[in-house]
Amino acid sequence: MSIKDKIKKFVVEWETEDLKEYCQTLLKSNEATASGLLKIIGDIMKFVGDQFEEEEIFLPELIGSAETVKAVIDEILDPAIRASGEEKKSMGKIVIGTVESDVHSIGKDLVGSFLFSNGFEVYNLGVEVTADQFISKAEEIGADIIGLSSLLTMSMVFQKQVIEALEKRGLRDKYKVIVGGSPTSDDWAENIGADGWADDAIETIALVKKLLNISE
Numbered sequence: 001m002s003i004k005d006k007i008k009k010f011v012v013e014w015e016t017e018d019l020k021e022y023c024q025t026l027l028k029s030n031e032a033t034a035s036g037l038l039k040i041i042g043d044i045m046k047f048v049g050d051q052f053e054e055e056e057i058f059l060p061e062l063i064g065s066a067e068t069v070k071a072v073i074d075e076i077l078d079p080a081i082r083a084s085g086e087e088k089k090s091m092g093k094i095v096i097g098t099v100e101s102d103v104h105s106i107g108k109d110l111v112g113s114f115l116f117s118n119g120f121e122v123y124n125l126g127v128e129v130t131a132d133q134f135i136s137k138a139e140e141i142g143a144d145i146i147g148l149s150s151l152l153t154m155s156m157v158f159q160k161q162v163i164e165a166l167e168k169r170g171l172r173d174k175y176k177v178i179v180g181g182s183p184t185s186d187d188w189a190e191n192i193g194a195d196g197w198a199d200d201a202i203e204t205i206a207l208v209k210k211l212l213n214i215s216e
């Protein structure tokens, strides 16, 4: 069984302890890197999300998988990135969250972990984050980028609201604003005056590096 198939089995069966142990073994034996494992987990969560949508699995199964993945990222992969020196010196500060009225967290958390594993300081504000909360945090920590996630067509308007609130406070030029989430697009980003859009966590790294003029 391939590494991906084995991880997928643990994720869909919510075998959190087994998955933690397996990831740890892979890391110790250098068979995989923490960022490599994050990429595999991202693909698996996309698969699980699609299965839910196609009614092949039900809500408790979806949530169980998401919780397994979150525990493994929080307890094994993020700490491994810190400890192994994969984490480079901070390349920039990013405040990320899911916008007001929207509770979808899985994709945004993956984007946050990818950014973290690529050397960025990530401040993950969670879900249903208001414009005020995004801006207060960005001001407090001196962020370079504000990342807005939206999975609902109905919540996309709140991405726009954050940009308008920045403009109102004369802070728009202080931060690069990026948007993402399945109903969003490049056109939408342009339409609301965001600085960029990315389709997934990997593209987000390239986007953020481009916006911060980081060449690598």
Ligand code: B12
Pocket: 042, 045, 046, 049, 050, 052, 053, 059, 062, 066, 101, 102, 103, 104, 105, 106, 107, 108, 110, 111, 147, 148, 149, 150, 151, 152, 153, 154, 178, 179, 180, 181, 182, 183, 197, 198, 199, 200, 201, 202, 204
């Ligand atoms: C999981 C899920 C839920 C879970 C969320 C659990 C959690 N903790 O996140 C629960 C069950 C709670 C849920 C609830 C609802 N959901 Co829902 N949900 C999904 C589902 C199945 C998967 C989403 C997911 O996690 N995908 C996996 C991740 C890895 O992918 P992702 O989120 O797209 O993220 C990637 C990119 O988009 C991007 N990205 C994401 N964020 C960001 C941010 C930035 C800055 C950048 C650059 C990139 C980026 O990178 C990510 C990683 O690669 C989708 C359908 C689907 N197949 O996508 C529906 C879906 C998003 N849900 C939907 C709906 C309608 C709802 C509900 C309204 C249902 C209801 N009637 O109650 C509620 C909304 C509650 C609320 N107020 O928010 C609709 C939205 C339709 C729309 N366009 O408006 C979808 C598309 C299902 C459908 N086809 O109808 N949902």
